[in-house]
Each structure stands twice: as structure tokens, then as C-alpha cells.
Amino acid sequence: MRGTCLCGDVTFETEATPEGASACHCGQCRKQSGHVWASAQVPREALRIDGPVKWYAASEGARRGFCPRCGSFLFWEAHDEDHVSVALGAVDGPTGLRLEKHIFVADKGDYYEIADGVPQEAQS
Numbered sequence: 001m002r003g004t005c006l007c008g009d010v011t012f013e014t015e016a017t018p019e020g021a022s023a024c025h026c027g028q029c030r031k032q033s034g035h036v037w038a039s040a041q042v043p044r045e046a047l048r049i050d051g052p053v054k055w056y057a058a059s060e061g062a063r064r065g066f067c068p069r070c071g072s073f074l075f076w077e078a079h080d081e082d083h084v085s086v087a088l089g090a091v092d093g094p095t096g097l098r099l100e101k102h103i104f105v106a107d108k109g110d111y112y113e114i115a116d117g118v119p120q121e122a123q124s
Contacts, residue, residue, distance in 0.1 A: 001042075003090040005072035010051035012074065012086065014042045021088065021097040023118075025108035028058050032066075032073045035109070039076060039085035040097055047084050049075075 002013040018040035029037035053075070054068040065075030076085040088095055099118045106122040114120060 001086075001095065002092050003074075003086070004092060005051070005067035005070050005074055005090060007067060007070035007072075009069050010049065010053055010067045010072070010074060012047060012049045012090075014047045014086075016042045016046035018042050018086065018095070018097060020101075021095075021099050023099055023102045024104055024124075025102060025114075026104035026124075027107050028064075029104075030107075030109060032058075032064060037073065037076075038088040038099065040088055040095070041083040041085050044077070044082055044084050047086070 001018060002011070004011045021038065021040040023036050023038045025036055052068055053065045055063045055065050058064050061080065062076060062078045064073060065077065066073045072087070072090060074087050074090050088097065099116070102114055102118055102120045103124045105114060105120045108114070
């Protein structure tokens with residue numbers, strides 16, 4: 001799996017099989033992405049990132065990685081876990097994945113409904 005930010009300054013790739021494809025509806029993801037953020041997890045050591053990623057400490061427990069040039073929100077990483085969530089929208093070509101769950105649906109926007117039949121978790 002390979003991907004890039006919008007401007008192409010940041011690239012990433014992994015040979016690992018991404019797991020846990022989810023759509024996050026939390027307030028932070030909605031603010032940073034403009035709606036819903038979809039991602040899948042890969043082991044940190046299996047992810048190669050090239051380019052000038054800027055990391056933002058969004059909370060005490062996690063950080064968010066984005067391109068400082070175009071602003072693409074690419075990565076989410078908990079400090080105490082050994083994997084990185086990668087933005088599925090930034091992947092070049094088909095991912096071969098299907099959403100497994102919606103998370104933080106208690107915080108979702110009031111302007112849409114989730115009606116795809118995928119399991120929903122009120123929090124993560």
C-alpha cells in the first residue's frame with residue numbers, strides 16, 4: 001500500500017496488511033478533516049514515511065501527522081501503541097479494505113446519518 005498527501009511532498013508505504021479499517025466521527029477528526037476520517041492501522045515499524053510530516057499533539061495520548069505544505073491529514077498515532085493509523089483517502093489506488101466499524105459516533109455531526117450497516121461504537 002502506497003499513498004501521498006495532496007501536493008505529493010509526503011509519501012508513505014507499507015508491505016504490512018492494514019487492519020481495523022474504521023471511520024472516526026470524533027470532534028477532532030471532524031475538525032481536522034472537515035467531516036469523517038477513515039483509516040486503517042499498520043505496525044509502526046512497517047510504515048515508511050518520506051517527506052516533511054508535521055506532528056501535532058492533539059491530546060495527551062496521541063498525535064496527528066499532516067503535510068505542512070498542503071495540510072493533508074495523513075496519520076494518527078497513540079503514544080502507547082505500536083501501530084499508526086493511516087488515512088485511507090490518501091492511499092493511491094484501491095485499498096482492498098472495507099470499513100469494519102464506525103467509532104465515536106456519539107460525537108458525530110447532526111447533518112448526516114450512518115446507514116451503511118457497519119457496526120457503530122459510541123466511543124472508541
